Amino acid sequence: MFKLPLVRYVKKYPQEFTLQAIGGIAYNTIVAYGIVLLGKVIDAATAGDFSAVTHSIAIYIGVVVFSMLCRYLKRYYVRDFAVLMEMDMRKDILDSILHKSSRSLDHDKVGDLMSRTTSDVAKVTETIRKTVTEIWDTWLLIISYFVSLLIMNPKIALLSSVFIPVSIIAAELIRHPLYKYGEQYSVLAGKISSNLQQLLIGIPVLRLFGAEEQKKQELNDLCGQQVTAGLKVAVLQSAMVPVYTAVASIGVAVIIILGGQEVIRDSWLIGTFWSFLTTFTAMAARAPKAAKVFNMWHAADAAWERITEELSNHASVPPQSTPPSASAAIEVENLSFRYPLGTSDAITDITFRARPDEVVGVTGPVGCGKTALCLALSGIYEYRGSITINGVQLRDMNDAEKAGIISYLGHEQYLFSASVRDNITMNFGGMDLEADESLLNAAIYFACLENDIEAMANGMDTVIGERGVQVSGGQKQRIALARAIYQNRPLLLLDDPFSALDIFTEQKILERLRELRLKTIIIFSHRLGAFKDAERILVIQNGSVAEAGTHDELIDHGGVYRQIYAAQSL
Amino acid sequence: MKMTRLFWDVCKKNLLPLILLIISVIGIVTLQLVPPQILKAIVDDYLDKGIYDGVTTLAVIYLAAVLVSYICAFFKTVFITYIGQKAILEIRYRMSEKLTRLPMRYYNKNATGDVMSRFTQDVEAVNTLFSDGLVNILWTCSK
Numbered sequence: 001m002f003k004l005p006l007v008r009y010v011k012k013y014p015q016e017f018t019l020q021a022i023g024g025i026a027y028n029t030i031v032a033y034g035i036v037l038l039g040k041v042i043d044a045a046t047a048g049d050f051s052a053v054t055h056s057i058a059i060y061i062g063v064v065v066f067s068m069l070c071r072y073l074k075r076y077y078v079r080d081f082a083v084l085m086e087m088d089m090r091k092d093i094l095d096s097i098l099h100k101s102s103r104s105l106d107h108d109k110v111g112d113l114m115s116r117t118t119s120d121v122a123k124v125t126e127t128i129r130k131t132v133t134e135i136w137d138t139w140l141l142i143i144s145y146f147v148s149l150l151i152m153n154p155k156i157a158l159l160s161s162v163f164i165p166v167s168i169i170a171a172e173l174i175r176h177p178l179y180k181y182g183e184q185y186s187v188l189a190g191k192i193s194s195n196l197q198q199l200l201i202g203i204p205v206l207r208l209f210g211a212e213e214q215k216k217q218e219l220n221d222l223c224g225q226q227v228t229a230g231l232k233v234a235v236l237q238s239a240m241v242p243v244y245t246a247v248a249s250i251g252v253a254v255i256i257i258l259g260g261q262e263v264i265r266d267s268w269l270i271g272t273f274w275s276f277l278t279t280f281t282a283m284a285a286r287a288p289k290a291a292k293v294f295n296m297w298h299a300a301d302a303a304w305e306r307i308t309e310e311l312s313n314h315a316s317v318p319p320q321s322t323p324p325s326a327s328a329a330i331e332v333e334n335l336s337f338r339y340p341l342g343t344s345d346a347i348t349d350i351t352f353r354a355r356p357d358e359v360v361g362v363t364g365p366v367g368c369g370k371t372a373l374c375l376a377l378s379g380i381y382e383y384r385g386s387i388t389i390n391g392v393q394l395r396d397m398n399d400a401e402k403a404g405i406i407s408y409l410g411h412e413q414y415l416f417s418a419s420v421r422d423n424i425t426m427n428f429g430g431m432d433l434e435a436d437e438s439l440l441n442a443a444i445y446f447a448c449l450e451n452d453i454e455a456m457a458n459g460m461d462t463v464i465g466e467r468g469v470q471v472s473g474g475q476k477q478r479i480a481l482a483r484a485i486y487q488n489r490p491l492l493l494l495d496d497p498f499s500a501l502d503i504f505t506e507q508k509i510l511e512r513l514r515e516l517r518l519k520t521i522i523i524f525s526h527r528l529g530a531f532k533d534a535e536r537i538l539v540i541q542n543g544s545v546a547e548a549g550t551h552d553e554l555i556d557h558g559g560v561y562r563q564i565y566a567a568q569s570l
Numbered sequence: 571m572k573m574t575r576l577f578w579d580v581c582k583k584n585l586l587p588l589i590l591l592i593i594s595v596i597g598i599v600t601l602q603l604v605p606p607q608i609l610k611a612i613v614d615d616y617l618d619k620g621i622y623d624g625v626t627t628l629a630v631i632y633l634a635a636v637l638v639s640y641i642c643a644f645f646k647t648v649f650i651t652y653i654g655q656k657a658i659l660e661i662r663y664r665m666s667e668k669l670t671r672l673p674m675r676y677y678n679k680n681a682t683g684d685v686m687s688r689f690t691q692d693v694e695a696v697n698t699l700f701s702d703g704l705v706n707i708l709w710t711c712s713k
């Protein structure tokens with residue numbers, strides 16, 4: 001309860017908060033005075049004093065204009081404050097997602113993360129904004145109306161206001177049922193959309209099996225339930241408001257009876273009587289809203305809890321700029337790896353080594369554990385056994401150290417909606433990093449992209465990706481390869497990088513990769529053509545190494561490798 | 571003009587709530603006229619002339635008018651929400667009925683997300699016609 005981070009942001013943006021507070025306080029104090037002034041106008045008019053009428057009206061107009069300026073100040077800065085707060089929260093959440101361990105990301109649903117960054121944040125900031133506004137526009141206003149009543153006549157003020165707190169408490173009491181039905185309503189809304197989605201996607205199956213009618217009935221039932229819940233919410237939320245106002249207004253009778261006596265006794269003028277009654281009515285109308293502030297605050301508490309959960313569960317070290325190592329000698333011993341959501345090991349007991357300037361090929365039938373080995377070597381998941389790079393255990397390195405050594409190319413490449421150049425250099429969001437032209441040209445050369453880029457409409461600046469010009473599967477793979485090479489890391493992990501390429505291009509890339517100095521390259525592929533010149537080939541079957549050696553040794557050995565090679569050379 | 575058809579269909583099916591809604595709206599509009607008149611009478615005919623007898627009775631009538639108008643406002647919201655929700659239900663029933671009769675061609679051509687947003691968001695938009703539109707019609711008419 002009351003965990004919302006209001007204080008933190010008040011400290012962070014004191015100027016915005018102070019300005020809106022000044023506006024809010026000034027506006028709501030002046031409004032109460034405006035009614036008193038109008039009462040004076042009435043009195044002046046009844047007395048027939050014309051100059052007093054014009055004088056009071058002039059003051060009244062001045063007061064109204066000034067109060068509206070204050071209101072503008074309040075509204076402008078309270079929104080400014082909320083927007084700054086929202087921006088900060090989004091940024092924090094995004095940071096936290098980007099630095100989350102891959103293990104916990106696999107457990108999160110994308111939709112969940114999206115709703116946390118968008119609707120939960122919006123709910124929290126909206127609530128804080130509304131609460132701050134309501135503190136002035138409801139609580140302060142009620143207080144300033146009440147003070148104004150007290151000044152006019154303390155006895156009548158106290159007697160007539162007895163029912164105001166009753167009304168506020170009554171409005172507060174409905175919070176729990178309202179929350180319950182509100183929750184029911186949104187759960188049903190969720191059920192309806194997933195049911196509808198199933199119906200729409202599954203319509204061919206449903207139609208073929210004659211189950212459409214049943215599914216339709218299910219959907220209709222849910223809709224009926226939602227309507228009932230919606231009705232309850234509406235009755236509690238909006239229909240009850242006039243009832244609370246009615247309770248708060250009971251004091252009106254007290255004012256007429258006691259205030260009437262004051263007028264008869266000539267201690268009140270008619271204008272005072274009018275001001276008192278109008279001020280009281282305005283105050284009573286505000287009473288149900290006073291409880292609403294609490295209710296909103298409670299609803300947003302839940303959203304804020306989900307956000308803090310998101311913010312607190314990242315323990316990663318912030319990235320530091322570690323200079324990339326020049327070379328990488330990798331040693332793998334008794335390595336076992338299991339996918340985060342898997343029930344058994346994908347690879348077991350794998351041992352091999354690779355030195356700078358060496359190419360290691362990893363092959364084996366589909367599903368043998370090639371990709372699992374590649375992921376384990378990339379260091380984004382946990383593993384058992386030992387992987388050392390230049391003598392340092394991979395699991396002991398932080399994210400920045402890993403990124404300084406390893407360049408990973410998965411078999412599902414993702415291109416961003418940006419130019420070819422930016423896709424290779426990964427320079428987005430106007431970071432304005434100067435692209436290293438010689439490195440860029442080298443990357444294009446090694447990935448055999450030079451002819452493709454020449455053929456594109458705007459060369460390197462052609463926009464590709466989601467919405468841009470479509471690139472072929474082979475081009476996509478080579479752009480991703482160029483990206484991996486541009487990183488200029490000593491260890492290159494290439495998971496099936498040539499699946500969409502023809503043998504000729506594949507050979508050309510492999511020949512060119514050989515020219516890369518000081519790189520340790522590990523290629524994962526089921527196509528053996530890639531491995532003829534490799535220093536070492538690992539053949540993996542059922543998650544463990546079945547054979548190891550050079551191409552010639554393995555052919556001589558006459559095992560699985562030779563069988564696959566023979567089949568592929570046909 | 572299919573919208574108008576639907577509007578009348580829903581109104582016809584919910585005749586009793588509709589009548590009660592009309593009564594509440596008329597109640598609010600009439601009762602809102604009463605308090606200022608009473609106040610005028612209190613000030614002009616009693617207080618201004620220095621007469622106090624009868625003010626208490628008028629005060630009670632004043633309070634009663636205010637209370638009853640708020641109670642009418644309560645029922646207005648209840649019935650308007652009821653009719654609005656019934657309208658949503660009616661549209662959804664008709665849509666799901668239609669979904670089971672549409673040819674496969676339709677499903678191949680239209681993205682799932684499109685159809686879904688029609689079923690959920692667009693229906694809500696129609697609901698606004700009932701909740702805001704209907705009340706405004708009655709409101710303006712009774713004035």
